Amino acid sequence: MPTSAKRRLASAGIACAAGAGALFAAAPDAAAIVKTQQTLDAAPTPVPTGTQVTFTGALTRLGDRPVAEQKVDLEWRGGADQPWSVSNSGTTDAAGKAAIPATVTVSAEWRISYHGDRVNDPAVSPVVGVRSQQPVGQRVVDSAAAQAGKPYSYGAAGPDRFDCSGLTQFVHKQVGIDLPRTSRDQRAALADVSKSDLKPGDLLFFADGGSVYHTGIFAGDGKMWAAPESGDVVRLQNIWTDAYTVGRAW
Incomplete structure (x- = not known):
């Protein structure tokens, strides 16, 4: 048998013996394999200072299929030159949707962030701005x-x-x-x-x-x-x- 064929058979034998789960475990730093998309619905603006706003969005993967029961973070920042901070977290439902409440105390930008797992890629929603206004x-x-x-x-x-x-x-x-x-x-x-x-x-x-x-x-x-x-x-x-x-x- 040619040497190249022996190498292919040997490689296949290792893969079959290891199994898919072991392959993922063997390469924990490898990139996830399924693309995801995080969305964020429009929010009311301006709102009186101290108003509670519920931010909603959906987490999907290929074919717009929902990604259910995944933790997502609602993040905010005061401006483009400031770091993002987590305001609250939620879990996607069976339809991949999450509804996360937050109290608006300052004018800020908001987004929903999904950190991914071994199968699904991380994803960040587009940014939504909400202006805080005194009553x-x-x-x-x-x-x-x-x-x-x-x-x-x-x-x-x-x-x-x-x-x-x-x-x-x-x-x-x-x-x-x-x-x-x-x-x-x-x-x-x-x-x-x-x-x-x-x-x-x-x-x-x-x-x-x-x-x-x-x-x-x-x-x-x-x-x-x-x-x-x-x-x-x-x-x-x-x-x-x-x-x-x-x-x-x-």
Whole structure:
């Protein structure tokens, strides 16, 4: 028998004796043999800071066949120059799908990563960006705080001077909300909100004999942002009375 034929027979004998499992075990660093694909569905954006978002995706292999019961990681990073971190993990179901929840606290990029095994290649999904945004009420408060120290001037509506309703109108405009000019008209334009449901960013209206004479923006902890009176400036002040009504423009 030719020498080359003997070598082929010898090689075949070794393979048959070893078996497929032993072949994989003998080469743990060898590349996996089945290509996989990891997908990530679109996510809502922007979302209020602190919102829980469920990221969904599917893990498939050749012929779009599902890869079931595999661990996948949901990863995030703050920007393209930052490393990826694992937020949470999940397991694919019988259809190869995974649904992984995460709380969005900052604007970030997200992806689902599959690390592979001895048969299946690793795969990473396309990146999805989600922008974190403060709730509207908090943005109203932040906009009011940005006017701190600007002087009170009757009839002024900013950007350098304010009266009380000029301030509330201006800061709402900064977050895309239009309000009437005067505190009386603002009160008339907004539905009442229960004091038990009071939230930062709500408008507080103070009245004397039914006539509204002052308004401010609730900041939490018994305080509000306001342009109080002539000779004063926009500042955070204590709510000195409970004789007020509440309106919400957002």
